[in-house]
Amino acid sequence: MENPVRKSILMWLCLSPLVILILFPFAVMISTAVKPRVEVLMYPPSWFPSEIRLQNFVDMWQATRLGPAVLNSLIVSITATVLCLLVAIPAAYAAARMEFTGRKLFRQFLLVTQMLSPIVLVLGIFRLMAKMGFVDQLPALVLAYVAFNLAFSVWMLQAYFQTIPRELEEAATLDGASAIQRLWRIFLPLAIPAIGITAVFIFIYCWNEFVLAMTLLRTPEKSTLTLQTFSLVGGRYQVEWDHVMAATLVASVPVAVIFALLQRSLVSGLTVGAVK
Structure with a gap:
């Protein structure tokens, strides 16, 4: 047996407990989602x-009512992703290529904002949205998601730029191109891979987010997918676990597919600009 093969087998043996631990919740979810209801709580349990x-x-x-929730999540996630990129792209270009007072401080500020959790700021965000009249409105969720993803998006893109x-x-400057023309004709075509990866990260965050959605939304008609899935468990006397796991599986599949298809690109996207 060749040494690389032996090393690979040894590594998989070492990682197998971790793999089993990670996959165990998904195995329970899939098994419960396809069981007859009478077998969900059967003792002894069967896989x-x-x-x-x-x-x-x-x-x-x-x-x-999962259909409207899926539609709301799609609307919020796609809108927040597009708006965030529209603001982040020119900001990242300015941070990467333009000299201005406080440029280093601005880049440090981007890193500091990544240390803040939505839970810490949730009260302030709710009061702000209440004064704007945006409580129980999907635009409130879009604005909040854009705010929390903007610093990350600028940091990712400026590193690539x-x-x-x-x-x-x-x-291009010698040919008379302005800053906007240089951004549009040179940087954007070359940065399409980085923009795509950044968009995927933003979309996944918006799709999976729960705390802000629970704080800002009130009526079931405005619920996102995570909030509607939680409503199947929270505040109920009897939980229909087959429905809960089926809904959870529906919510998890898009994200799992995206990670599976773009795994290499997502990992490389996190290290963009790390080595020059």
């Missing part, structure tokens, strides 16, 4: 159901 009941997903979709050769920008 494999007597029948694969896909009708659970149909029943859950009809009984839990710094890797673009200055000679290209200087040549």
